[in-house]
Amino acid sequence: MNNIQKRPLSDLGYNFIETTLPKGKDEYYLRNEQWSRQDQYRRLTAYEVEALVRNDNTSDDWNIIFVSNEFNPQLVQHCHFFGMVRIGKLEPYYLEFHNLRMPVGLYNSTICACDFGDNVVVHNVNYLSHYILGNEVIVANVNEMATTDYAKFGNGILKDGEAEAGRIHMELCNENGGRSVMPFDGMLPGDAYLWTRYRDDDQLQQQFKVFTEKQFDKRRGYYGMVGDRSVIKNCKMIKDVTIGTDAYLKGANKLKNLTINSSSDASSQIGEGCEMVNGIVGYGCRVFYGVKAVRFVMASHSQLKYGARLINSYLGNNATISCCEVLNSLIFPAHEQHHNNSFLCAALIMGQSNMAAGATIGSNHNSRGADGEIIAGRGFWPGLCVSLKHNSKFASFTLISKGNYMSELNINIPFSLVLNDEHDNRLKIMPGYWFMHNMYAIARNSWKYVDRDKRTDKVQLIEYDYLAPDSVEEMFQALAVMELATGKAWYAIAENAPKKELTEKDIRKKGKELLLNNPEEVAALTILATGMENSSREVQLLKVQKAYPLFRELIVLYGIKNIIAANKPSYLALQAAVKTAKRTDWLNIGGQLMKAETVATLKTKIKKNKISGWPQLHDAYQEIGKEYAADKLQHAVASLLEIKDLAIKNLTTAHLAQWLTDSIETMEWITSNIRRSREKDYKNPFRQLAYENEKEMNAVIGSLEDNSFINQTINDLEEYKTRVRQIINEWEL
Template sequence: MNNIRKMPLAGLGYNFIEDALPKGKDEYYLRNEQWQSKDQFRQLTAYEIETLVRNDNTSDNWNNIFVSNEFNPQLVQHCHFFGMVRIGKLEPYYLEYRNLKLPVGLYNSTICACDFGDNVVVHNVNYLSHYILGNEVIVANVNEMVTSDVAKFGNGIVKSNEPENLRIELELCNENGGRAVLPFDGMLPGDAYLWTRNRDDIQLQQQFRTFTEKQFDKRRGYYGMVGDRTVIKNCRMIKDVTIGTDAYLKGANKLKNLTIKSTAEARSQIGEGTEMVNGIVGYGCRIFYGVKAVRFIMASHSQLKYGARLINSYLGNNSTISCCEVLNSLIFPAHEQHHNNSFLCASMIMGQSNMAAGATVGSNHNSRGADGEIIAGRGFWPGLCVSLKHNSQFANFTLISKGNYLSELNIPIPFSLVSNDEHENVLQIMPGYWFLYNMYAIARNSWKYVDRDKRIDKKQLIEYDFLAPDSVEEMFTALAIMEIATAKAWYALPENEPRKTLTDKDLRKKGKELLLEKPEDVSRLTIYAEGMENSHRKTVLTKVHKAYPIFRELIVLYGIKNIIAAAKPSFVALQAAIKTAKRTPWVNVGGQLMKADTVDGLKQRIRKNRISSWDQLHDAYREIGKEYAADKLQHAVASMLEIKEVPLKNFSTEHLQQWLVDSVATMEWMAEGIFKSREKDYKNPFRKMTYSNEKEMDIVVGSLENNSFINATKEELETYKEKVRRTIIDWEL
């Protein structure tokens, strides 16, 4: 039976807080704290009351209506007031926004215990209750817009005397809730990462919960707020939603228990058919056309559109999900997912990622429980109609070709193409695919996300370069895998059978020798990898003889580019900056790369309460970000010297001069690869056959000569050459 309470009409608009009030406080005390303009109001004059009554307005008590000195009673018509209402300046103007033109004032609305700023527009709001509206806000044609006394605005807290089972949690990364976190306004991708990963660290986990509890007031009675110049029109139900300035909400079906962040510099928009419950919408977000989102966080400048579904998930900054379904996932910044049949479940996707049409990641229950997890490094790209099985893990910039992958995968080689060869019944891994065949795409991936990063408050320094500490560390892992696998393939030949049992060190030495000195011999070997698929079929590594030297060359380039970027005045200054250079593990913390030791130190500071709030943790992210360039320089130089087998103490100007010159050749090779991989699209007859001639093709897709990215690459190459030349001259190399 529905619990419908019958209450005296005289109580409508009063007794908002269903809990004991603090001593000496009335039900409006939190409302007054929220609205600093409360002292600018007076009671109505007899003339104003008479005018309001004549305009078909009613109130349970006209003494509870307070107005500013510039109040015009003629601009309030056909309204019913209950409880205390405060109305700011009303002047004979109309407000216009995108061809919506409405006169300033309150019209045809039922209003309970609300505050209004100056020159607001409220038209045809069937029920507006316990809201504070800022200046020049437009609210038109809304069925219901209310705030309850226990409103949490999407945050994972419980109010005074509420049961714990009403707390909202986000069940990220895993369907069984074992990595659940408490959502909160301002949660960064790094927060979500640290919270979901360290589940065995009870003290750390408790600290995160404490941070969240401390950040919010448990007192009942906060009002919903609508910031200045926000426009809300043609919406059905808005409940327990607080909204920033300059937002635009139109045609939404249901918005409940939300914080919608918005400013003049980063305006958020919510459009037709949208239904959103229990979540946080970050600055500059856009949500429209039938979106469904439940238990979610959208970080700033992310988008949901065209029927997208986002459930129990965190969507990182500058990401777009269109037409797709995402459940129980933690997604780092710069994620793209389009097309109606893409599906992502129980995963941690670490940024710069792209889900192709038909990709299915998850929900193929391969045990008696819920799905496991998939972890994918930066640049993850499952191709058309890819189906993956939990649990799986992928290194940075892994491309997966079309296919149904029936077994769990563990791909530790970055920049690889994973293929399912059903004819030969083998799994194929091509290391360095991007550099061999699609340099344009990998280079543009880094460039475009820097260009698209619209964050106005960059608390976390997000790395977009494909040559960075995380990917370079994986390249070293890949070099070892290729060396060992090559040596095993060599010794598998009858004529090369070893006379003794070989250690991994022996195998690496032989594999390196073959790959550097006899690449043509290696090209004829069938090279197998181990431990990359949970099946009895074989895994084949292809193009190893080409990928191996490219990885080595790019690691050297990584070192040289960071030396140039450091802009030290001399080689002596460089030596001082790298005197402790060494390779160490790195961690991708929500898109911000940190040394593993730094992350351990960060967690220890949290455990010991030296970091005691989310704001302090975010300040720590900033401080770590300031040290990133110096830390990366040390890592880059150490990586370069390891490849060149030169101890740090023996690093000389002669070495540096030669490697600077070599790096120019690498950059020229990359620039040429970028151009040629794009040029193929213009020379391929199958790409050209739908156009009458080349001129029409250029008009439709743009000419190769005017490609902005390719032209920017050419300019970057010339700039790089000049920097190398200046370094050699200035450092007297």
């Protein structure tokens, strides 16, 4: 049966804190800490009490209704007050927002123990309890808006006297809770990533819990806050929610145990039919039209729309999920997921990703237990109706063609097209697909993510360039895979193959020789790879003879572009900056790239308490970000020299001058390919079927000549040429 308690009416609005109060404190002591204006209020005059009563207002004790000097009792009508209430300035104005015009004042509401700033609008609030409203706040047509004494506002903490079983966790990346974390206001993608990894390091995991606990007060009795100029209208239930300034909440069904961050330059909005429970909403977020979110964190400027479901998941900055269901996932910044039949479960998606319609990433019922995971590097793009099986892992910028992939995959070649060829019963992989066939998309994506990064507080330096330390390291790995597979393919049919058993080094050497000197011969081979699919069928690599030199050329370009970006005043200055250049492993920590050794140092500092809380860890992210350009330059030069098979001590000005000049040709090829890949959409006769003529097509989709991105790349090419010539002249190369 329902436990309905019956208490004296005189208790309503009092005894908010149910645990024992600290010595010398009353139930309002935390409320007074939150609202520093209590000294600006006075008691009501006899005239004001009379006016309030005449306007059909009631109070259990008019002596604890406090007001400012500019209080107008005529602007309070048909309200019932319980407990101590403080009311700021009320003047004869109306407030207007999005064509909603309402008079300043308190009308037709039941109010328990609340504080109000100046010129607030409170209309038809059936129950408003233990809230502090800032200046010029509008709250209209709300059924219930209340705060409990144990409110945690979405943070994964416990208040005094609460049992551990009541703690909120987010079960990220894995359905069995083995990677669960405690959500907290201000949680960055890097925090979530570090916490979900390294589960064998008990000391590190314990420190993350300590960080979270120490960041928040365990005392009971904090009130919900609504910041200045926030607007709340036509909502049903708002419970244990704290709201920043300039927020806009309209028509939400249920908002419970939340922090909704909002500010004048990054306002957040929650719209009709939304239900959100146990979570954190970041600055500048948009949540509209029937969204359901439970146990979640939305990083700043992310969006949920059109019935999206976000459960036990972290959504990174500048990401959008529309119509889809996302469960148990950690998603890094710049993720796009649309269409009503998409689904993503138990996944780590490392940003700059796009989920196509019908893509099923992680079925609940394809293994013996709910403990599988998908891990996808930057630029992950599963195509229409792709179905993947746990556990699978994908290198950066993997495009997966439409199909049902019945076995686990480990695709370790970046920039690939993955194809399930049912006719040949083979998994086929085309390395370098993006560069050969859709340069426009990959180049434009890198540009648009920078352009669309709306973060106002860029604590983590997020890398958006497709040529970066993480993807280049994967390209080196891919070169080794292609060399070995090519060597094996050649020896398998060679008439004069050596009779002794060949080592992997010998096979790779032969493969590299063929790929560099005999691409026509390689094109005639059937090149098979191993370890990429958990099945007995063959895995075939396509167009290896084209991808291999292209990867090498782009790694060189990566080196040269970073030398140019370093903007050193001379060749000697460059030498000094890269004298210890070496390739190292890199990790993607929430979209911020870090050397593996840097992450190891970070973990050590956390365990030794040299980093003693989340703010200090965030400071460390910023310090690492400041060193990123220098670290990236070291890696870029080391990568360049390795491709050129040259020791750094033997690097001369002649080498550098030649490579700079050669890079112009590579940039010209990229610029040409960007236009060519987009031009196919205009010249394809099937693309033209929807239009009567070319003029109509240009009116609908825009002309190729007016494409702003293509024109920008052409201008960038000219600037690049000018800069290369300038460096050659200035450095006297």
